[in-house]
Amino acid sequence: MEKRFTGTVVRATGSWYEVRRDGETVRCRMRGRLRLQGRRSTNPVVVGDEVACEADDGGDYVIADIAPRRNYVIRRASNLSKESHIIAANVDRALLVVTLRAPETATEFVDRFLVTCEAYKVPAAILLSKIDLQDPEAVAAFRAVYEGAGYRVLEAAAPQGVGVEEVRELLAGCTTLVAGNSGVGKSTLVRAIDPSLDIRTGEISESHRKGRHTTTFSAMYPLAGGGAVIDTPGIKGFGLLDIDGAELWHYFPEMMRTAPGCRFYNCTHTHEPGCAVVEAVRRGEIAPARYESYLKILDEDEKYRK
Numbered sequence: 485m486e487k488r489f490t491g492t493v494v495r496a497t498g499s500w501y502e503v504r505r506d507g508e509t510v511r512c513r514m515r516g517r518l519r520l521q522g523r524r525s526t527n528p529v530v531v532g533d534e535v536a537c538e539a540d541d542g543g544d545y546v547i548a549d550i551a552p553r554r555n556y557v558i559r560r561a562s563n564l565s566k567e568s569h570i571i572a573a574n575v576d577r578a579l580l581v582v583t584l585r586a587p588e589t590a591t592e593f594v595d596r597f598l599v600t601c602e603a604y605k606v607p608a609a610i611l612l613s614k615i616d617l618q619d620p621e622a623v624a625a626f627r628a629v630y631e632g633a634g635y636r637v638l639e640a641a642a643p644q645g646v647g648v649e650e651v652r653e654l655l656a657g658c659t660t661l662v663a664g665n666s667g668v669g670k671s672t673l674v675r676a677i678d679p680s681l682d683i684r685t686g687e688i689s690e691s692h693r694k695g696r697h698t699t700t701f702s703a704m705y706p707l708a709g710g711g712a713v714i715d716t717p718g719i720k721g722f723g724l725l726d727i728d729g730a731e732l733w734h735y736f737p738e739m740m741r742t743a744p745g746c747r748f749y750n751c752t753h754t755h756e757p758g759c760a761v762v763e764a765v766r767r768g769e770i771a772p773a774r775y776e777s778y779l780k781i782l783d784e785d786e787k788y789r790k
């Protein structure tokens with residue numbers, strides 16, 4: 485192979501990286517000085533990054549340069565941390581996989597994830613997984629809330645092949661970040677879409693069984709029909725970053741649509757008279773659950789803001 489090439493990071497573990505170019509994957513390390521550019525982030529090179537690699541004197545490849553990112557999805561490294569963790573860069577879409585039961589995905593997790601996508605301008609869609617196990621009334625209620633907010637909601641039962649074609653169409657030709665709590669069926673779904681994708685095999689399910697904690701890393705998988713899936717195992721929560729409390733409502737699309745009717749231009753939609761958002765919640769035009777999430781995130785994240 486030549487001394488220098490460019491490619492896409494498809495796996496990033498912190499100590500080594502897999503870079504894909506022309507259908508071939510090359511294992512690389514990172515050049516020391518690039519680490520400094522990470523600043524507040526715990527991970528300076530992430531899945532989806534376009535990088536330039538060079539052979540060092542020993543013939544090993546190192547990542548020498550990172551192209552500017554089109555976008556990225558980020559969260560706090562942990563709920564109590566001020567450090568950030570970039571989940572992936574250069575994504576076209578996020579697909580949030582949700583189950584209402586078995587296991588139950590917390591509403592707050594869904595809303596924090598959607599806020600993150602809005603804040604970083606990543607179009608988001610929601611997939612209700614394990615639809616065979618869900619209560620139809622709960623599904624209808626969920627749809628009403630999130631379609632009302634403006635999100636596309638798909639349904640699938642991947643082992644039965646239900647809804648798989650629709651998801652395949654959504655993912656075709658795009659780089660999609662697939663996120664969701666552990667056990668909601670992400671890897672089952674991705675395998676149903678493209679059986680050649682061997683996502684998180686033996687090793688991890690083995691450690692699940694023993695109840696051990698394993699650190700897992702995001703990885704990008706090219707789809708047979710074009711496009712790619714970024715699998716992000718082990719995300720338990722979403723701490724928001726760099727979002728000013730006064731701007732949080734900008735990332736709730738239904739509040740964005742309603743707020744022009746507020747009496748005060750700097751309305752926070754909490755206590756102000758003449759608030760069109762509060763009025764819309766009262767009339768049921770904005771789902772109370774979403775408004776409650778807004779208040780909760782506003783309150784909980786206060787301590788992280790400057």
Ligand SMILES: Nc1nc2c(ncn2[C@@H]2O[C@H](COP(=O)(O)OP(=O)(O)OP(=O)(O)O)[C@@H](O)[C@H]2O)c(=O)[nH]1
Pocket residue numbers: 613614615616617640641642643644664665666667668669670671672673684717718
């Ligand atoms: N009944 C039902 N079970 C499903 C469905 N999809 C996945 N499962 C099962 O749910 C369990 C978890 O599925 P996974 O695909 O491993 O879930 P995951 O989201 O990748 O989980 P992590 O690897 O922990 O992030 C497995 O036992 C699957 O067989 C579904 O649509 N219906």
Ligand SMILES: [Zn+2]
Pocket residue numbers: 743746747751752753754756758759760761762
């Ligand atoms: Zn208002």
